[in-house]
Amino acid sequence: MTRSLWLRLDAMMRTTAPSALAFIFVLAGAIPLNALEVQILKPLLPIAAVYYWALYRPDLLPAPVAFLLGLMVDILSGAPLGVYALAFTLAHGVLRRQRRFLVGKSFAINWLGFALVAVGGSAMAWLLTSLIHGAPVGAAGLLFQTLTTVAVFPVVFWLLLRCHVAIIRQV
């Protein structure tokens, strides 16, 4: 009896780990860096999680979770509510359809694919925010954020890969 309980707990941990890690990424984005200037350099980590899991295990991070991740980003970053929720949901949908082109390809191809997704998502977020504000908002901060997001992707990809390996081990 206890054994089956532990097994069930174990399985639950394995299935929720990717989403939990992605939410930790969202919270990490709100950690204060204690200086006014470096703020804009903080990468948008959760989009990397959406990218990875949408490609490799969409069942472990389904579209509604991507939506919630985006909503949390909106709430914590001060963007108009719904902007990143929409961007993440669409990214998730597009990636699921493009799995064939990206899964199992070299890391360089994956990096390029991620750069496209990050730039596309940021462009959409910028467009929507500008529409909601009724005037173009400054894009410099967003540009920096997108660049750092793409730049740290290898590290995040490695982390997610470790997480993935840990999940499928002994199952």
Added chain:
Amino acid sequence: MREKLRLDLRAAAVGRTLLHGLLYAGLVFAAVILMMLGKANGEIMERVRIAVADAVAPVIEVMSRPVDAAVVAAQAVQGWQALRAENEALAQDRARLLRWQETAHRLEAENAQLRQLLRFVPDPSARFVTARVIADSGGAFARSLVVGAGATDGVAKGHAVLGGAGLIGRIAGVAPHSAQVLLITDLNFRAPVVIGTTRIRAILTGDNSDRPKITHLDPDMIVSIGDRVVTSGHANAFPADLPIGAVASVEEGTIRVKLFAAGEPLDYVRIVDYGLQGIIDDALAAKAGDGRGRAGDAMSQPRAAKP
């Protein structure tokens, strides 16, 4: 038999694709509805935002501890490297400040006498709350902080937020145990200011860059680089003469201000209640509210500057 199985599988696949399509369409629809709600009724959305930020603030605080430690260590190393130069600079500063102190004492005495002559009404005494910065909630579109003091500590919307060197923002929203600070650099920040010793009136306008702009300035006035920018006290938004920054560039009619608080570590801030609740009216804010609800503050509107 095999044919039938294949057909069944295909039907299931088509059904699954359809279901996924519906799911995505529903989520996209929900996002659009959220955006429209935010645009139509910023106040409610803002309340939701503050409630969620209040809930996750303790988690972020725990997570930020190792980061804090790393930053402190890095600063310590940098500090040791600069110690000697700093010491010299401090010695010079001290000599200079002593001279100023004398001047200040003299002026203070003079001021007291003049006030007696004028029956001057002193500024209302200020009440301070010092709070730790627990989350840097700004992103590409907003510059804001979450601090660990809220309504229970006496913090209220509109209070001025000061760093060590000067004004850094104001309270934009309050939850029981945390409050959101709208930084000067945010797109929605406006404050009436005066520039230089000639006391030119203008409005300081954040635009998400590190150096906010000066707007609504009389075009005949001459502003030069290095002029001090301080709050003006007009419209009861902020008390007069809180230091903000110095004019950093005057180019093509755009004047930018380098903040005194720029570059200083923001671990703790002071939230100051000067008893000026004057123009911040929630009813007005709700009426004028934009997508994020806070640009609706009367303070955020340039009308204060119009003659």
